[in-house]
Amino acid sequence: MSQxxxxxxxxxxxxxxxxxxxxxxxxAELAEVSPVRGCMTIKPWGYALWENIQRVLDxxxxxxxxxxxxxxxxxxxxFLEKEAAHIEGFAKECAVVTHHRLETNAEGKxxxxxxxxxxxxxxxxxxxxxxxxxxxxxxxYRDLPMLMNQWANxxxxxxxxxxxxxxxxxxxxxxxxxxxxxxxxEVHTIKILDLYADFVEDYMAMPVIKGEKTESERFxxxxxxxxxxxxxxxxxxxxAGTSHFLGQNFARACDIKFLSSQGxxxxxxxxxxxVTTRLIGALTMTHSDDNxxxxxxxxxxxxxxxxxxxxxxxxxxEILAYCEKLAEELRIQHYANKNIIVEIDQRELTGGxxxxxxxxxxxPVRAEIGMKEVQNNSVFxxxxxxxxKDRMSFERDEFISTIVLQLDEMxxxxxxxxxxxxxxxxxTINNEKxxxxxxxxxxxxxxxxxxxxxxIEAKVKKxxxxxxxxxxxxxxxxxxxxxxxxxxxxxxxxxxAKAY
Numbered sequence: 411m412s413q414x415x416x417x418x419x420x421x422x423x424x425x426x427x428x429x430x431x432x433x434x435x436x437x438a439e440l441a442e443v444s445p446v447r448g449c450m451t452i453k454p455w456g457y458a459l460w461e462n463i464q465r466v467l468d469x470x471x472x473x474x475x476x477x478x479x480x481x482x483x484x485x486x487x488x489f490l491e492k493e494a495a496h497i498e499g500f501a502k503e504c505a506v507v508t509h510h511r512l513e514t515n516a517e518g519k520x521x522x523x524x525x526x527x528x529x530x531x532x533x534x535x536x537x538x539x540x541x542x543x544x545x546x547x548x549x550x551y552r553d554l555p556m557l558m559n560q561w562a563n564x565x566x567x568x569x570x571x572x573x574x575x576x577x578x579x580x581x582x583x584x585x586x587x588x589x590x591x592x593x594x595x596e597v598h599t600i601k602i603l604d605l606y607a608d609f610v611e612d613y614m615a616m617p618v619i620k621g622e623k624t625e626s627e628r629f630x631x632x633x634x635x636x637x638x639x640x641x642x643x644x645x646x647x648x649x650a651g652t653s654h655f656l657g658q659n660f661a662r663a664c665d666i667k668f669l670s671s672q673g674x675x676x677x678x679x680x681x682x683x684x685v686t687t688r689l690i691g692a693l694t695m696t697h698s699d700d701n702x703x704x705x706x707x708x709x710x711x712x713x714x715x716x717x718x719x720x721x722x723x724x725x726x727x728e729i730l731a732y733c734e735k736l737a738e739e740l741r742i743q744h745y746a747n748k749n750i751i752v753e754i755d756q757r758e759l760t761g762g763x764x765x766x767x768x769x770x771x772x773x774p775v776r777a778e779i780g781m782k783e784v785q786n787n788s789v790f791x792x793x794x795x796x797x798x799k800d801r802m803s804f805e806r807d808e809f810i811s812t813i814v815l816q817l818d819e820m821x822x823x824x825x826x827x828x829x830x831x832x833x834x835x836x837x838t839i840n841n842e843k844x845x846x847x848x849x850x851x852x853x854x855x856x857x858x859x860x861x862x863x864x865x866i867e868a869k870v871k872k873x874x875x876x877x878x879x880x881x882x883x884x885x886x887x888x889x890x891x892x893x894x895x896x897x898x899x900x901x902x903x904x905x906x907a908k909a910y
Contacts, residue, residue: 448578499630541664574691621880703772859900
């Protein structure tokens, strides 16, 4: 731990937020930069976190009628050509497979050979190839709605990458559905948006704002794109998930038709939606501090780590036996619909080294056990949502009986902190000068009236690198007003912010 800053992570958030983020990932052993350009290697701790996200979301999606499928990684280029707006939106990000074998040249180096007549695109998203399957699978209104989901990897050739937030290859789930009517498809689009928002707030303890993207920010080929936006600790926004109403654009491009109950041949209405490993980056930036990662208990790969502190060899057997018994008693407790996950760290390290390694990995609860605890039938406990020095002693039975309450309290505390931070840094702005001053300063989220002009949207982005994150979905009647840039009427306030 740095003596100068008295933090486990250097630089601190205040000193250099981007580098702090990279160092948190490194210290927590979430991932590392891969030798493959723009890609990352997700390490066991990071992948365990993704698996927990995946399990919860997979159960939620299956509970709403979706079935899992898997489609090829390689997509014929002709499939993408069918939907002009779609290919235009992804063209610069596509990785193309042009050859099917390697040969050794005169210098002994491997070179591509066997040029393909029809190149393939490495999957940037799957609307077109799934659309081709839907065109064969759907014949009648009785086949609808068709609700599919895929857990997969995708490739989008990024020029500037940052682990979890933006990499050339990343993991995600992508849902694809087909419906008989526009209304059904639109309702489903919002249903998934709400599902994402509930998951992110309930499990990730990360508050989000639900809304619609502007035309310039829509998914290529979509009629409407909806999103959930979160605020990171540097007050920038991150798009945490999207749900798209695709209308009949892909149905027409892929010839997805059905015979209606009235005997008429019609095109289906489709949706697509997804979240990615970006959620891990968002979680990291939402909760972590200058000592490392902080994980919400509902998603943590381990809930409690037990740290045996053995100073004399003759004490080892007794201390480890105490730890094993404690672990057994904790593991029969239930939290967030599963048994509490406990690990005993028996590495031959000093107590401080052990403890700090788990602080940096963000484990919710650390239970230190030395000979003193064995003799007193107690547990010395540190919680990751509290300062390191705030550790305290519990009677063993009290610790076991309150562990579920402590995890639940920590989960709620993290959400409360993040929500307060978002609220404190969201400001209502009523004129253009204040708007420009706001984003030239410390900034955050700006709620301001806008008349819907794409020209104004583009100018703000050029001047300040600020975008409209979303047009919020409001539960109350929108507050009409005057656009702060043009003086023209505005239907409601929108959210402007700098973003990842």
